[in-house]
Amino acid sequence: xxxxxxxxxxxAAILKWMxxxxxxxxxxxxxxxxxxxxxxxxxxxxGIISEDGDEVALGARRLLCKMSRKSNGDYQFKLFERDTLxxxxxxxxxxxxxxxxxxxxxxxxxxxDYNPRVGGNGAKTVLHGxxxxxxxxxxxxxNRTPLPSMLDELSAALDKxxxxxxxxxxxxxxxxxxxxxxxxxxxxxxxxAPVLQYDTVTKEVKIVTLNPLPDDVxxxxxxxxxxxxxxxxxxxxxxxxxxxxxxxxxxxxPQSFYKERxxxxxxxxxxxxxxxxxxxxxxxxxxxxxxxxxxxLSDARDKIEATVVNCLRVEKQLSATPLKPIAGxxxxxxxxxxxxxxxxxxxxxxxxxxxxxxxxxxxxxxxIDGLLGKSRSNRPSIRRRVKNLVGGGHYDLASLKRxxxxxxxxxxxxxxxxxxxxxxxxxxxxxxxxVFEDTQDGKYLIDASSCSCKKGEHFCSHSIxxxxxxxxxxxxxxxxxxxxxxxxxxxxxxxxxxxENAVVGDKFKQQNAQRKRRRxx
Numbered sequence: 284x285x286x287x288x289x290x291x292x293x294x295a296a297i298l299k300w301m302x303x304x305x306x307x308x309x310x311x312x313x314x315x316x317x318x319x320x321x322x323x324x325x326x327x328x329x330g331i332i333s334e335d336g337d338e339v340a341l342g343a344r345r346l347l348c349k350m351s352r353k354s355n356g357d358y359q360f361k362l363f364e365r366d367t368l369x370x371x372x373x374x375x376x377x378x379x380x381x382x383x384x385x386x387x388x389x390x391x392x393x394x395x396d397y398n399p400r401v402g403g404n405g406a407k408t409v410l411h412g413x414x415x416x417x418x419x420x421x422x423x424x425x426n427r428t429p430l431p432s433m434l435d436e437l438s439a440a441l442d443k444x445x446x447x448x449x450x451x452x453x454x455x456x457x458x459x460x461x462x463x464x465x466x467x468x469x470x471x472x473x474x475x476a477p478v479l480q481y482d483t484v485t486k487e488v489k490i491v492t493l494n495p496l497p498d499d500v501x502x503x504x505x506x507x508x509x510x511x512x513x514x515x516x517x518x519x520x521x522x523x524x525x526x527x528x529x530x531x532x533x534x535x536x537p538q539s540f541y542k543e544r545x546x547x548x549x550x551x552x553x554x555x556x557x558x559x560x561x562x563x564x565x566x567x568x569x570x571x572x573x574x575x576x577x578x579x580l581s582d583a584r585d586k587i588e589a590t591v592v593n594c595l596r597v598e599k600q601l602s603a604t605p606l607k608p609i610a611g612x613x614x615x616x617x618x619x620x621x622x623x624x625x626x627x628x629x630x631x632x633x634x635x636x637x638x639x640x641x642x643x644x645x646x647x648x649x650x651i652d653g654l655l656g657k658s659r660s661n662r663p664s665i666r667r668r669v670k671n672l673v674g675g676g677h678y679d680l681a682s683l684k685r686x687x688x689x690x691x692x693x694x695x696x697x698x699x700x701x702x703x704x705x706x707x708x709x710x711x712x713x714x715x716x717x718v719f720e721d722t723q724d725g726k727y728l729i730d731a732s733s734c735s736c737k738k739g740e741h742f743c744s745h746s747i748x749x750x751x752x753x754x755x756x757x758x759x760x761x762x763x764x765x766x767x768x769x770x771x772x773x774x775x776x777x778x779x780x781x782x783e784n785a786v787v788g789d790k791f792k793q794q795n796a797q798r799k800r801r802r803x804x
Contacts, residue, residue: 291534296549298528310525310532312479312515316341316396317493321478332360337397339363340390341473341493379410382438387473389434392451397469401462403453409433472507479526488522490515548573549608551601559588567591568609575602580609618731619718622687622696632684632701637761639685639698643719644726646754654729654742665744668707672748676771677705680752680764688718690731696721697728702752704745705771706736715749 301308309327311318320341322328330345331338338346347360369383379386392409394400412432433454440446447466451458458466475492482489490512492503504512515522524530530537550566551573559567564580567587571578574594578587593599644650655665672678679702688699700717718731727750734745756764 291531291536292552294531298531300549308528310479310528310530312477312490312522312525312532313509314476317473317476318478319343321480321491321493325480335396337390337395337473339365340387340395379434382434385434385437387470388437388443388447391466391469391473392433397473398466401452401458401466403456404433404451407432408453468508475503475507477503477507477509477512479522481526487519488526489519490522548601548605551605555595559591565609570594572606572608573601574599575604575606577606618691619688619697619699620691622689624687632686634684636683636685636700637756639700639719639721640753640756640761642721642723642725643698643753644724645757646727646750650727651747651750654727655747665747668744669748669751671707672704672744673751675707676769677707678749678752678768679703679705679770680761680768681770683761687721690728697731698725700753702749704734704749706745711736713745715745717746717749717753 298308309318309322316333316335316337319328319331319333320338320343323331323344324342330347331343332347332350334348334350336348342365343363344365346363346365348363349361351359369380369386379389389409391398392401392404393406394404410432412430412435433450436450436454437443437446444467447458448463449457451462451466474494475496477490478493479488480491481487496503496506500506502513504510521530521535525532525535548569550569553562553566553570555562564584564587568578568580568582571587571590571594576590576594578590683700683702685701686699688697689695690697697718698721700719702715702717704713704715705711706713713734713736715734716732718728719725720728729742732742732746734743736743736745752764755768
């Protein structure tokens with residue numbers, strides 16, 4: 284399956300986002316794969332995050348891949364350490380551990396971004412060695428020894444290029460002329476691709492190769508078939524601008540060239556010459572949000588695609604008031620800071636929340652509907668999840684606490700109220716952070732508030748349910764609510780509790796709980 288290559292406007296939009304977030308960034312002369320490995324070798328990065336296994340073949344020392352998010356919102360990766368996994372005593376007994384110098388050939392024989400897979404080559408043939416054909420009437424104790432793999436035979440060959448050309452297909456057949464040309468062109472580029480290196484002494488950027496060139500090669504541009512490399516080597520100013528992203532690497536124009544188009548939200552425009560079915564979900568969601576359609580990453584993929592098709596059919600234009608794009612992890616604490624007290628010391632967490640809950644605005648359905656927005660307020664599923672959270676005792680009011688804070692942009696005095704909440708699906712403990720103005724009838728600040736769950740940046744059900752809990756406290760008192768609100772057993776499983784709370788759910792009546800307790804005794 285093929286994907287459309289990023290356009291210059293895509294690069295410019297991502298570059299704008301990174302600069303606004305103060306994210307350190309670098310440009311590459313050609314492929315980013317080799318430049319990432321060079322940045323790791325230069326000590327600029329500690330590792331590489333990529334789903335591309337070619338980074339291993341290119342010489343990456345530390346690769347983080349298979350990224351996923353846990354239920355509490357944290358990211359987790361699978362870690363590849365070259366020194367650990369390619370050592371000779373690796374318990375996995377991979378042939379790559381035995382022949383680490385042939386890892387580039389293994390990648391090319393199996394097929395990668397630089398060379399298509401040669402027909403008949405698979406992991407067993409290239410790496411492990413296939414079992415010989417079984418005899419028709421073999422005995423039960425007939426143990427077959429695997430045949431040598433292609434890497435075994437390639438390692439023993441004196442002329443490796445000749446062996447690849449003669450036996451590169453399944454270890455038995457020769458490569459065709461076109462396959463051989465593509466293979467060795469890719470091999471040269473993977474090993475000797477031009478990359479940029481910053482000289483800390485001269486403050487200049489120069490072109491180097493990923494690995495030292497063979498002794499008989501003088502012109503790397505001619506060796507790799509890169510006609511423009513000679514001109515680039517002499518343009519020190521352009522190399523500096525490419526490396527530091529002062530120009531867009533894909534066409535080497537400054538970011539200001541796209542100033543007007545960058546005024547639109549990120550991924551507000553997408554090249555739909557590529558089928559919608561293979562466009563990334565994040566791009567499609569932000570395309571819809573740029574048109575004031577409240578799309579979420581949690582929405583069904585077919586629903587997102589159908590909405591995009593409808594937008595294209597009616598030629599729906601960008602909205603004058605687009606919704607906030609979804610990009611990266613939202614962190615509400617970026618917009619608030621601890622508030623100093625009168626003596627100059629920063630305020631600390633406080634358990635007394637009764638006064639501030641009574642002081643802020645009264646939480647009503649109209650307030651929550653306004654925060655939800657027109658489209659989300661009409662979704663019954665949101666109300667159902669909130670009802671289950673509140674009615675199921677998922678909020679730990681005993682751990683309720685507050686802290687004085689200020690907004691970073693305008694210095695407005697606010698109060699941060701924090702409450703743990705038990706997830707209704709995974710049993711994970713989340714933390715809800717609600718920020719209110721520290722004034723009489725202070726407003727709820729949705730942009731400064733957050734939750735530690737995956738959807739905490741979008742006014743999730745945990746946050747909505749907590750506002751309803753505050754409304755209950757406002758109608759009564761915090762002490763009365765704590766006394767009568769029965770928490771979910773999982774919230775208090777580390778504390779002493781009645782046995783009926785441990786053996787039954789809250790939905791059972793007290794007499795059923797008593798019967799359960801007698802059975803346990």
